[in-house]
Amino acid sequence: MHWQRVLTCLGLMALPAAAQLPPLRLPEGVGVNIHFVTGHEADLDRLAAAGFKFVRMDFTWEAIERRRGEYDWSGYDALTANLERRGLRALYILDYSHRLYEDAVQTTNPITGRPETNVASPRKPESVEAFARWAAAAAARYAGRGVVWEIWNEPNIFFWRPHPNVDDYVRLARTTLQAMRQADPRATVVAPAVSGFDPPFMERFLASGLLAQLDGVSVHPYRHRRPPETAEPEYRRLREQIERHAPSERRGRIPIVSSEWGYSTDGQDVSLETQAAYLARQQLFNLWMGVPLSIWYDWKNDGPDPHEREHNFGTVYPDLTPKPAYHAVQTLTRELAGYAIAERLPMERSQDWVLVLTNQTGETKLAAWTLEPPWAVTLVVEGPQPPDGWRLVEGTGQTRRLEPDQNRLRLELEAMPRYISLGRGRVRR
Structure with missing residues (x-):
């Protein structure tokens, strides 16, 4: 049976309107990661001109709650308004921890391997409750503005400190979801944004009962040099896990979201031309697999070193000069606008x-x-x-x-x- 027919049988071809996730139609679910909050309006103009419809960005706890219980929303108010003016929607990542509520811990830098000091992820009851209060306040403030909320970023690797702990993450996600639902029952919330597919982590997460309240299950299907289409077996396995753990009334109605996935042009990963091809194919392949929202990582190169992997994921260079990937996504979104597979x-x-x-x-x-x-x-x-x-x-x-x-x-x-x-x-x- 063709996978598209499977999706029809599962009910995923018509997502519930309340979830506010895009339909399986181009270019509604074509998104990209950014790394700024205020300013950068030239970036947003160029980004919108490429046909992107979603922007994913960190929604940083410490940047908003400067004093206990006091929230400064000004930066994200400006970003949200700037997105809306260009017909863009936000996927905001509720992250990370906060030194006002958690202890300092020793960790290892994942790139250099050197020891360093960081703030522990929310695990104390007080910090979990504080995170949930802040997330609920955010949901209430931006209610009705098309925001998709994501709880944390890659909790199965070093972003959860001092070490990944699925039980601690589930505790945070459950408390946060409950608070957000009280603040805005129609909020669109996805999780857990795992690095890769990580079946053992996902099994524990999906068995926690959180599928009763989530609008989508988010993953980051990175595969470096391997082409996008090689993710099909992993998507199928995740779909099976979701259906096995979903409440009976929600089976076939919980979509998978690809909330971060890209390829670097550092000379070790892929060429400029291959990156461009993979960007277009990733979007099309994800739609074929029933994934309504696909976030490319990322908008522009994060640094000037052509041989540094983390500097070369962008669709444009730091000065906004387009890479071939930019033209590829612009062609895709223009030529297939209004079309569904x-x-x-x-x-x-x-x-x-x-x-x-x-x-x-x-x-x-x-x-x-x-x-x-x-x-x-x-x-x-x-x-x-x-x-x-x-x-x-x-x-x-x-x-x-x-x-x-x-x-x-x-x-x-x-x-x-x-x-x-x-x-x-x-x-x-």
């Missing part, structure tokens, strides 16, 4: 992807690529042909017309997706 065509080679997308007016487009070396396939298209032939748009944005050969479409597949407009034509299966 109807099916994946069965192909001779399993590594070839030809997705059929349709819009509400009955028009059809194809998104096609391959994980193998480039080669050509031939498809039979039934129905009326557009007067000037089929239109093909390269992933980089260049457009050309394809001359019809009767009703046969010869299509060259390569790593970067290509988009073909068939008008009201249909591919014969």
Whole structure:
């Protein structure tokens, strides 16, 4: 059975409106990480012009609660307003700990391996309650503004200090969820934003009963050099875990959210061209897997060193000069705006992807690529042909017309997706 049909059976093709997660339609769920709060309006202009619709950003506890019980929302008020002016929605990460409530602990820097001192993650009853009060106040303040809230970031690795502890994280998430639901019953909340898929951590988390209150389960499917499509078995396993632990009335109605996932162009991970192809394919593959919201990491390179991995995940350079990835996402969001995936065509080679997308007016487009070396396939298209032939748009944005050969479409597949407009034509299966 095709995965898209599985999703239909599970009820994931039409998410509950109350959850305020985007539908499985481009470009509503195309998002990107940023690393700023105030200013940077040129970044936001360029980001919106690329077709991104969501921005993910840390919503930092210590930056807001300067004194116990006193909250300064001014920075995030400005960011939220700046996003709204550009038609962007926020995914805010409720993080991290707070020295006013927790103790200093010894940890190890994950990059240098050197010992350092940090604040423990919320584990004392007082700090857990304080975190939940702050999160509830945030939910109330931004109620009705389309914010998706995420509880913490990667608690299964070094972001949970001094060491990952699923039971401590579940305690924080449960207390926070209860407080947020009281403050805004319609708040959209996802968790746990794990690094990778981490089945053992997820098993404990999903068995905790929190699926009764969560709107989505968030993961970070990083795989470095491996292409996006290799995440399919892991998505399937996570879907099975969710369905096994979900309350009966919510089975088939809890989506997976890909809230952070990217590839670095540091020379060790992927090339500029491969990063661009993977960005477009990640978005399309996630939609095919029933993932309504996909956050690319990240918006721009975080530093000038071309060989430092953490400096090179962006779609643009620090001066906002576009990388090929920028043009790839801009082409994707422009060419497929208003389209949803109807099916994946069965192909001779399993590594070839030809997705059929349709819009509400009955028009059809194809998104096609391959994980193998480039080669050509031939498809039979039934129905009326557009007067000037089929239109093909390269992933980089260049457009050309394809001359019809009767009703046969010869299509060259390569790593970067290509988009073909068939008008009201249909591919014969």
